[in-house]
Amino acid sequence: MAEEKPRILIVDDETFNLQFLAELLINDYDISPVKDGKKTLNLAESLLPDLIILDVVMPDMDGYTVIRALKANPKTRHIPVIFLTSLDSDKDEEKGLSLGALDYISKPFHPAIVKARVNNILELVQHRKLVEKVAMLDGLTGIPNRRAYDDRLLSEWKRACRNGEPFSLAFVDVDFFKLYNDTYGHAAGDLALKKVALTLNRILKRSSDFVARYGGEEFALILPNMPFQDAQAFVERACREICNLAMEHKASKVEKIITISIGGATATPTLNHHLADFTGHVDKILYLAKETRNRSVWSYFRQP
Ligand SMILES: [Mg+2]
Known part of the structure; x- marks a missing residue:
């Protein structure tokens, strides 16, 4: 049976950025592009993606507001988020990480580095899920403990x-x-x-x-x-x-x-x-x- 590709929600208000990122990651992941914050919240809840790559500067609802809403909802709280943004000050990065993002990448970025970081985060998340699963199983019988x-x-x-x-x-x-x-x-x-x-x-x-x-x-x-x-x-x-x-x-x-x-x-x-x-x-x-x-x-x- 073919293994399912991890699903990534890419959020950016600019079509060019969305396309660029989607093309970069499409071979390895199941990509869902989204252009605004509200749709992101809905899709995050219905799709439960493995990762959300989130822009910060967007009209209507900015990335910080989006991540706050994701973390406030028990259904989406555990979805890992990384910021990918043109805001490149230390202060912005600190803010993004303090809101619960696992990584913060500023534009302009090197495509290979984005790929590697996405891959690292997904491996980390996979490992964490495995550890949590094993911790809930009985070692002898393999049924829940x-x-x-x-x-x-x-x-x-x-x-x-x-x-x-x-x-x-x-x-x-x-x-x-x-x-x-x-x-x-x-x-x-x-x-x-x-x-x-x-x-x-x-x-x-x-x-x-x-x-x-x-x-x-x-x-x-x-x-x-x-x-x-x-x-x-x-x-x-x-x-x-x-x-x-x-x-x-x-x-x-x-x-x-x-x-x-x-x-x-x-x-x-x-x-x-x-x-x-x-x-x-x-x-x-x-x-x-x-x-x-x-x-x-x-x-x-x-x-x-
Ligand atoms: Mg933007």
Whole structure:
């Protein structure tokens, strides 16, 4: 599959400058030329480009105003901006950088240098994205980690509060996992956790459904906008799918294969609900499920 070219928004009120820059970069990048600030703000939000090359002196809305608006909007705040301008004083450069631009190039510029700087910035941004992504993944299983779970839980909970939607959350525990490690060794234990993680991940249906490794042999399932019965059916299936892996676990006190216990709940949260009360409730339901193991228990959550 061909790799997508990074998309760059080039903003300049003069057609000649736009054409010159576009021709300079068109072979390596997907270029969108824009002639004024207002359009830039709209396009930045809809296209989410990888980089914006921004002129400063423009009629109506100047480049400084544009970057302020970009940085004030959560959707466009992270888009890197470099200024390319005829204003060449140290003061102008300082102002541009202090407003959040990653680079400041003054005209007249050397085409090769602009190319190199654009390339450097995009590499830097790519690297930063990769680091952020890796920091949110569990090293062993490759699924999202606890940190990613905390972020997702809070944002989905808030969304459910705003939209008045049902919100389902489940905690998953691998049954007698310590005994598994003691019997088969930690390498086999790691492999088993990976298989459980990948299976849980595979059966997620919608892009908003989310599974994370919570820690040790515990996983968490976030099922936004999923009503009680669907969530209940989903975790029942999750238990069956893990059984179907038929991973031998002769030390288990419930079956001779690896099984899981799941406790979950559905809430329809409002601003009066506290997320910590809800997660505490789900924790209790998991303990209930673990009393017999290899089963799921689902419940309604009502604010205490
Ligand atoms: Mg201009």
